[in-house]
Amino acid sequence: MKPISRGPALLAGTLLVLVVAAIAFSVGGVHLPLADLLPGRGEAGETARMLAALRLPRVALAALVGGCLALAGAALQALLKNPLADPFLLGTSGGAAAGAACAALLGASPLVSPAAAFLGAAAASVGVAALARRGGRLDLQRLLLAGLIANAFFSAMLLAAFSIASGEASRTMLFWMMGSLADATPGKVAALAPYALGGAAVLLAAAGRLNLFAVGEESAAALGVDTERTKRVVFLAASLLTGAAVAFAGVIGFVGLLVPHGVRAIAGNDQRTLLPLSALAGAALLVVADAVSRAALAPVELPIGAITAALGAPLFAWLLLRTP
């Protein structure tokens, strides 16, 4: 089991994102040949530029959201030493969606909903961590169970909010429940980017320490890691990434589970490679999933969460069968 070289792997990952983004860019209800964007194409060029202005933010948003979710999932799996860990399993994304839905129900302007989603994600994190805390320490098994309870609670809240809401509010509620990239704008992309980059920077800086968690928390502590602090930092950064992704794209499941597994199978479990590569692969996956959702039954759009779930649920079942 020779490890793969980090540099070439990251370069390949970056190229993959660029290539799938270029393809996804031209795919959709209307085909957009990239060549039409070159100068001197007359009317075809005009149409192409209009389409591009609509589609570019969507592809960019898909890449950012996919990167956030995959990176958060990869970091949580390493931290919890559990292949089933995922922002959804820990209730973070449920908390974010419930937060956003509550704000919408109270008639808050859509501008407030990202903030409400962050608050929900943070509240879910703090609540789940408090439930999992025992004797001043964060117990990892209790953490998973607490996440399960939080998820059930937030799902019920979201359903209740949906049944109370009417008209426009119920449509946005549906957006958070189903997950969608249809409302992408350059403004949303610009708003998400700093959260994505900030959270990613924190997690990538923790990659070396996360490697030591692979042999267990006690082993990491004995090798000089302040494990309590690392757990808090990683848990909060993963929550931030998840909250940001949910605020701008709703709940899209299984990305955080699916991507790290695929990457681990190819690149091994060194977090210094796995984390950045998962972010890139997550970006590529969601760009592709979004293109499929637009093109498969055009002009009808499939919910993107249905596509990621169709890939992720069988994997989850397979992992569950393999977990002793």
Place this chain on the structure above:
Amino acid sequence: MTAGLIEARGLTARYGDSKALDGLNASIPAGEIVAVLGENGSGKSTFLKILARVLRPSGGVLEFDGRGLESLPRRQTARRIAYVPQSVELVFPIRSLDLVLQGRAPHGNGFVAETAEDFRRARDAMRACDVEALAERDASALSGGERRRVFLARALCQEAEVWLLDEPTAGLDPRHGLEFLETLWRIHRERGTTVLLVTHDIGLASGLASSVLLLKAGRTIARGPRSEVLTPENLSLAYGAPFERRGARFGVRSDVLPAGSFDL
């Protein structure tokens, strides 16, 4: 009497409401093998985990090389104290060489990247523990005995002067247990490593250790050279079972079992 490398006085620790250590006293001299004995729940592993900075004590004094252990930076003590855990479940595949390289984490640049020097030390440590041939293998797929020695190589790679071993031979068959102990003994002799050995094997303690720390209910009931501590009276008190001396060994008497008594 000179102070030991590790000095514990009135050390206490708790898990929630229950006391794990209740005034433990110990003095561990540098360069010796010290066996930590006591019944289940007597606080042996807790003491080891506190020394490894895995757990925090709730009270008492714990000094390492003359300074309060808890006041020292974690990475600094990790360069001097290595912990070999009892058994570790590896969920994800990990190359044995990478596992041994973890021993370099407290040294160098803060877990960022290994240097050629780190690789050299890891290879040397694997050679010394007879696991060089396993370097490229997945550690999660190794046998119990192989994996223990890979962890021993990690401790060696850590270049620590104190090794904490929690029941290192539990679950190993006689041959693998012997191979492990021979490797441990050789390294102890070559490098003067101080070893704290938690074990239930009284024969192992009396054979390998120069001194013994005997615990019961989180307290020290006897400590010192093995010939002074390992007496039928002390063992009967520690384990609540009737011990008797049989030549150089110890045994427990039974009124129930057919053979009547057993060597331990």
